[in-house]
Amino acid sequence: MSRRLVVAWTAGLLFLAPSTSPAHEIPSDITVQAFVKPEGQRLRFLVRIPLRAMRDMEFPLRGPGYLDIGRADAELRNAAMLWIGNEVRLYEDGTRLATPKILAARVSIPSDRSFQNFERALEHVAGPRLPDHTSLYWEHAMLDVLFEYPIRSDQSEFAIDPGLERLALRVATVLRFFPPDGTVRAYQYAGDPGIVTLDPRWHQAALRFVVLGFDHILDGFDHLLFLLCLVIPFRRFRSLVLIVTAFTVAHSITLIASAFDLVPNMLWFPPLVETLIAASIVYMALENIVGANLRRRWMITFGFGLVHGFGFSFALRETLQFGGSHLLASLVSFNIGVELGQLFALALLIPALELLRRFVLKERERIGMIVLSALVAHTGWHWMADRASVLRQYQVHWPAVNVGMLVTAVVWIVAIAGMGWLAFRWLRHLTEPSAAAEVVAQASN
Amino acid sequence: MSKKHNLGVAAGLLAATILSAGCQSQAQDSDAVQAPMFEVDPLWPKPLPNHWVLGSAIGVTVDSEDHVWIVHRGNGNLRTELGASTDPPTGECCIPAPNVLEFDQEGNLLTSWGGPGDGYDWPESNHGITADHLDNLWIGGNGGNDAHLLKFAQDGTFLMQIGRPGANTGSHDTQNFGRVAKIAFDVSANEAYIADGYGNKRVAVIDMDTGEFKRYWGAYGNEPDDTDIGRYNPDDPPAQQFRNPVHCAEPSNDGFVYVCDRPNDRVQVFRTDGAFVQELFVATQTLGDGSTWDIAFSRDPEQRYIYLADGKNMKIYVIERATMEILTSFGDGGRQPGQFFAVHSIATDSDGNIYTTETYEGKRVQKFVYKGLGPVTDENQGVVWPRRGR
Numbered sequence: 120m121s122r123r124l125v126v127a128w129t130a131g132l133l134f135l136a137p138s139t140s141p142a143h144e145i146p147s148d149i150t151v152q153a154f155v156k157p158e159g160q161r162l163r164f165l166v167r168i169p170l171r172a173m174r175d176m177e178f179p180l181r182g183p184g185y186l187d188i189g190r191a192d193a194e195l196r197n198a199a200m201l202w203i204g205n206e207v208r209l210y211e212d213g214t215r216l217a218t219p220k221i222l223a224a225r226v227s228i229p230s231d232r233s234f235q236n237f238e239r240a241l242e243h244v245a246g247p248r249l250p251d252h253t254s255l256y257w258e259h260a261m262l263d264v265l266f267e268y269p270i271r272s273d274q275s276e277f278a279i280d281p282g283l284e285r286l287a288l289r290v291a292t293v294l295r296f297f298p299p300d301g302t303v304r305a306y307q308y309a310g311d312p313g314i315v316t317l318d319p320r321w322h323q324a325a326l327r328f329v330v331l332g333f334d335h336i337l338d339g340f341d342h343l344l345f346l347l348c349l350v351i352p353f354r355r356f357r358s359l360v361l362i363v364t365a366f367t368v369a370h371s372i373t374l375i376a377s378a379f380d381l382v383p384n385m386l387w388f389p390p391l392v393e394t395l396i397a398a399s400i401v402y403m404a405l406e407n408i409v410g411a412n413l414r415r416r417w418m419i420t421f422g423f424g425l426v427h428g429f430g431f432s433f434a435l436r437e438t439l440q441f442g443g444s445h446l447l448a449s450l451v452s453f454n455i456g457v458e459l460g461q462l463f464a465l466a467l468l469i470p471a472l473e474l475l476r477r478f479v480l481k482e483r484e485r486i487g488m489i490v491l492s493a494l495v496a497h498t499g500w501h502w503m504a505d506r507a508s509v510l511r512q513y514q515v516h517w518p519a520v521n522v523g524m525l526v527t528a529v530v531w532i533v534a535i536a537g538m539g540w541l542a543f544r545w546l547r548h549l550t551e552p553s554a555a556a557e558v559v560a561q562a563s564n
Numbered sequence: 565m566s567k568k569h570n571l572g573v574a575a576g577l578l579a580a581t582i583l584s585a586g587c588q589s590q591a592q593d594s595d596a597v598q599a600p601m602f603e604v605d606p607l608w609p610k611p612l613p614n615h616w617v618l619g620s621a622i623g624v625t626v627d628s629e630d631h632v633w634i635v636h637r638g639n640g641n642l643r644t645e646l647g648a649s650t651d652p653p654t655g656e657c658c659i660p661a662p663n664v665l666e667f668d669q670e671g672n673l674l675t676s677w678g679g680p681g682d683g684y685d686w687p688e689s690n691h692g693i694t695a696d697h698l699d700n701l702w703i704g705g706n707g708g709n710d711a712h713l714l715k716f717a718q719d720g721t722f723l724m725q726i727g728r729p730g731a732n733t734g735s736h737d738t739q740n741f742g743r744v745a746k747i748a749f750d751v752s753a754n755e756a757y758i759a760d761g762y763g764n765k766r767v768a769v770i771d772m773d774t775g776e777f778k779r780y781w782g783a784y785g786n787e788p789d790d791t792d793i794g795r796y797n798p799d800d801p802p803a804q805q806f807r808n809p810v811h812c813a814e815p816s817n818d819g820f821v822y823v824c825d826r827p828n829d830r831v832q833v834f835r836t837d838g839a840f841v842q843e844l845f846v847a848t849q850t851l852g853d854g855s856t857w858d859i860a861f862s863r864d865p866e867q868r869y870i871y872l873a874d875g876k877n878m879k880i881y882v883i884e885r886a887t888m889e890i891l892t893s894f895g896d897g898g899r900q901p902g903q904f905f906a907v908h909s910i911a912t913d914s915d916g917n918i919y920t921t922e923t924y925e926g927k928r929v930q931k932f933v934y935k936g937l938g939p940v941t942d943e944n945q946g947v948v949w950p951r952r953g954r
Binding site for chain 1: 603627628629668674697698699700717718719721722723751773950
């Protein structure tokens, strides 16, 4: 059979093939790329989604399954409105915007890279469609759609409830918002993020991050275990103020530093911090066993607080994007949430320990606290070993030392030392009598 | 406990942790030659379901979504491990996996299909898989009668066959091929480059849509000649013809074509019209299978580096494309992650990671994670195990 016969035979098969896309399963995972840009009295929403995510549509096909591009426009627009326009909810100052109109809809080849920025994507979606003879298998195509919403003003507050998580089992979204001031807000999330205020006001960002901080401390078992180690030797809430405040000040410093990218941006840094957090638990537990100098505990707590702050920052990294331009307000709010979470945990821990002392341990308090601390040390030790094994997988290259780095390091050392000293002086003044009294009381046990 | 004691214990604990974690400072040597560095991901891919096992893994490619596709020979040489698929079954395991498998970057198996079907001739011995810019998958074959190549959609739908089994008439045939090793693409010209192959001694260029032959050439741009030139001898002058198999033909972004002349231990570089440019000899004492099996370009726009798989010497060479200088290599023979048994095919994803498949008894796919540029300290790095001071 000659090549021409093979081609003719293949063409015959193509003729017999079905002429519309068959029903198919929900895709396992897709990536959505989207831009939102209010401008004057219109808002443009530009989005790219794999065509295979548009289920139950009948796209015209030719041959073995190539999209019949010349006849596809109507069904592309139907799919765009059914699966995107009707699902995405955009809000202006809290009021849902009306159903958008489609300014353009087209398909692109999967290797097209024009959605890397808004201008190129806009030019692409409004440009000529692919040549009709393009042999693009329909499930490989990308659907690009430009929606337009009428708005009152581009200065309004906009929010989006994407509602696209039903398109696949896993939907990853890269969303960029262009407020009129020329800045860009980039969001990246998986699944359903809920309603995202695209350029939130400070109080909206604050509320979101207070909740986030509160949830994080209660979800972070290692932070809770560290807190437990801190409080085991103490009996009164007031005595803990110095310790907890030192921890708070310290982790606030490194959390803010991380948010402003003032920490090593090395792959090995997060596992190093995680290892040190586990080490902090081991240390505190061992100190409880051998006998802690409670009056000086704030110092080591301050040091470990710096490490825990880096840990908090890793949790915050993915979500800080939702704070919009209110980076500092978001950070402070996250911190407030963390403190509230800490206080909540302490409010449970201290009475629980007191009940344990009073009704279970009684005169065996010291032994009981040693056993409890040993259990915590055991857990912390395993975490430390596991995390160190992860850390060992990284090649550690310290950044080259230069004058700028030295200056930055000195500034940070001075700032940390200064803030620590100020906090110490103030809190010592407040708590000295009670701490001293407690030490005396403990010495008499 | 005194203040000094307290701080001393803390400092000691921190120091011990850091030391136990094995951190070390390595001064950057700004004068050292830099090259891309990799570490094997020993947990990639995840175990296959259904008691599936791979046969000789004979091709790998990465599509526009960074999904990894491999083709392997299901039960061709799986030895005694197919107890669950014999009639009657002789054991609880194993079953050949479908010939074509898709993984995501995390190593999850996403799709599987392959094998004979209606409307096309599945190769006697499938060989090579490549995704084009439309995410179609092209497959060759090096079985005795394989003279064709196939194009499939990602869901396994057959799209096109070019050539007919058993019809090859040699290196001047413009209808069929001679046991195709691999297919690659110059999208700007809408052309497919065929490493042709195990039977023919040429690079063939065809139209991607119609399959129409456009041109072909042999070593040094010569007219291909199928005369048997005997076995490779490193002491002889360089052969003026390719030896079989011609194992890869990869067009670069800037108008060159890199051809794996495998048993001749060399990569020849051409312009897209077939004009010879230069050649790189690699491990020239390598006999038999040869040293130049497959190449992949680094994913930077300049395609600054070439990664060359050497299945005989069990390593990957890192080559600077502008100078065609071998900067370093990694890998060694063996069964553990990061080692090779006949590393046959190689591909890169958009993050710079490398994927390899191994033929013969290798029968696996591996991922090497890109770790950025680093100073070259060894001609051969050995096994790039994910551990400090490997």
